[in-house]
Amino acid sequence: MSNPIGVALLGCGTVGSEVLRLLTEQSTELAARVGAAVRLVGVAVRRPWRHPEVPAELLTTDAAELVGRDGVDVVIEVIGGIEPARPLLLAALRAGRGVVTANKALLAECGPELYAAADAAGADLYFEAAVAGAIPLLRPLRESLAGDRITRVTGIVNGTTNFILSAMDSSGAGYAETLEEAGRLGYAEADPTADVEGYDAASKAAILASLAFHTRVTSADVHREGIAEVSAADILAARKLGRTVKLLAICERVLDSAGTEWVSARVYPAMIPRSHPLATVGGAYNAVFVEADAAGALMFYGQGAGGAPTASAVLGDLVAVARNRVAGGYGPRESAYADLPVRPMGDTPTSYHISLEVLDRPGVLARVAQVFADHEVSIMAVRQTGRTPEHALSGNAGSGNAESGGVGSDNAGSGGAGATLVIVTHSAPDAALRSTVDKLAGLDVVRDVVSVMRVEGEVT
């Protein structure tokens, strides 16, 4: 057995207290796995009186002093947020301590700075817990797939929004009332902004894209849309197409027409086929679907949040860092050699689903189709629904092919029954699709844009 490994714990909330519990309960096993005893040197908290579970002699309010204290080999940070976590971890790394953190926001914003400090000092920086909680994901991405070429990562990485969207899909209820229910059940925080507006998922997308594509991607590079605009009509439209709505973090390689390789990182709600492995991920669970050249499709599934699951990931990292110190080596460094440019969202190819309520009169489809053509957007499928029987396509009743006829009645425009056009596009630059939608909304034959949502998860 080597000398004991000294651990400083910064923060003792939901995750920290579980880390503390596992460190204590598993101490014999940890020692066996590390090859040295793991000894807790101190626990930094803001309000020591709130932590009767921590031995008094370990508690301190001076996190900076604890980080610098003799005998600290590894610093575990579970405070969250940028300040004061950032200077504390920089100080720890510069002093050559190994760092284990669950802080996705910090990594997504200041990752390069932390990596540089780790590199300069030859110190380890591990953060498995920062993305998808207990799911072993970052280690597979940066180690198991290190000899492969990852092309795409599609993740459900936020439990709150997945709970809300799953519930809306089951109940048909609207967003506001479902959010309220999620709050009552403890699945949404009092201020749910970071979750429902997609900030949390965007931080994770930045971390995933950095690892998958060996490129520095920060949260500022991630296009972000939340779920607050998702309506019961969207969910219903998805259901009619055999799809379901999920908030996705998507990281992919994009080739432009000149053959240049870019990285796209984006977060938005999208319709995916119900047959897709991600479609069955319900409630507060997380899952990440990874596509690689040689490995093909892989999926990782588990609990994305919660004290114990997150602590499990923290402890896994602690064992790795401690073992590296005992063995005299170090873990994989930041790998940003590919240094791909980040594709702006407007230039990124996506596909849209658009449901329109239109006037029921001749030439409507032609007018609508012309708008797509003007924006060089190709239509994959059109379906016309919701017409009353007497307005069925003249001469083509029952053919079910909206392209094949004009429109059967002239009087629908004057307040009579309208028709619904459901359009799914082929892949096109997102900006062209957005402009198409804007233009459609202004057409006199379009009564209402009922639902607009990107579609993902299959070749279009």
Next chain:
Amino acid sequence: MSNPIGVALLGCGTVGSEVLRLLTEQSTELAARVGAAVRLVGVAVRRPWRHPEVPAELLTTDAAELVGRDGVDVVIEVIGGIEPARPLLLAALRAGRGVVTANKALLAECGPELYAAADAAGADLYFEAAVAGAIPLLRPLRESLAGDRITRVTGIVNGTTNFILSAMDSSGAGYAETLEEAGRLGYAEADPTADVEGYDAASKAAILASLAFHTRVTSADVHREGIAEVSAADILAARKLGRTVKLLAICERVLDSAGTEWVSARVYPAMIPRSHPLATVGGAYNAVFVEADAAGALMFYGQGAGGAPTASAVLGDLVAVARNRVAGGYGPRESAYADLPVRPMGDTPTSYHISLEVLDRPGVLARVAQVFADHEVSIMAVRQTGRTPEHALSGNAGSGNAESGGVGSDNAGSGGAGATLVIVTHSAPDAALRSTVDKLAGLDVVRDVVSVMRVEGEVT
């Protein structure tokens, strides 16, 4: 950049040729990830004339010479089988070379010997490709979850049998004709014994149990049953219970009544609920469901076989081993500190589903239930089906509760319509369940034991 890392490739079949391709195509990326160039020193094959794709100066038929050659840092073994892989890898490890292997049979049979050689020489031994092909699974088990306590691993780890069982479930066809179809489609080998008899899955179970429970488990310790006995009647019975049949590799901690902890490793076809995440894993895909104290439930899903997916896992290991050499450290060693005893199958708690065709006369259920009681097996649920209306329970027609009445007719025993009893037991020692079934088969009131299968995947 450090000195180049020299690689010797043993074997150049389906997996080897893909490894060769990736080594060549990804050489720039590999160098960036390793921090040194990765240089192929030689490729050992039996019939060099069959490998025009390999530069002639790299080919050799003398694998032992190649392993010992100067400049070889890492040996990749994709020959398969015990001999000559075993002495070659022992020689490589004793000479201090890192070893990457996809050889599950060798690891499951001779793992401890290989581990000891690696340990003595301070050399790395990696084998991610040996279980579940491209799915990053071993690294998460031995690293990501190193700070947690794994309680159970349940895997679909053989693509051939999963293809066959999925097809039987979809079509209702029998085993023999489905196996033939699988052979035609390339999903089953000409001699499918290793797959359908569960030998392949048992090797993987041994490797998984060793890693999950820090205990030496070899293939001889694994209880093994294949799928050749699975009938269309079993599949149908499962369907009626809202279940599906999968060949499972199960590794779990078992506590006996004295509080001693054991390891159970076993492979058999079992009925799992259709709502279980493993139930949706179709075709030749693999998936492994892991339960741990803190992390909760995790699932890993992907392609379990095939040249490119397996080569992806081999390359990931190669990068790790090469990086360790550049960094001067080494990866996690064998961890067998827990050294738990292996529970014999007869003492392992399982639950059974049993469908019986019985005579339709009074007292039958009482006789059947007494057999269970005699073996101290507790019944969780009984359902009686398939009776013709005139034989409905007298005085309880339509109640649907088989416990609540006798039997309505005395004449069914003489060749008339019988009844079917479907019984699901609570958990009991497997030997007691087996004896119960044997005894039931001999009862004069039992016409036929239609289906017997273990049930897994939920608390009973």
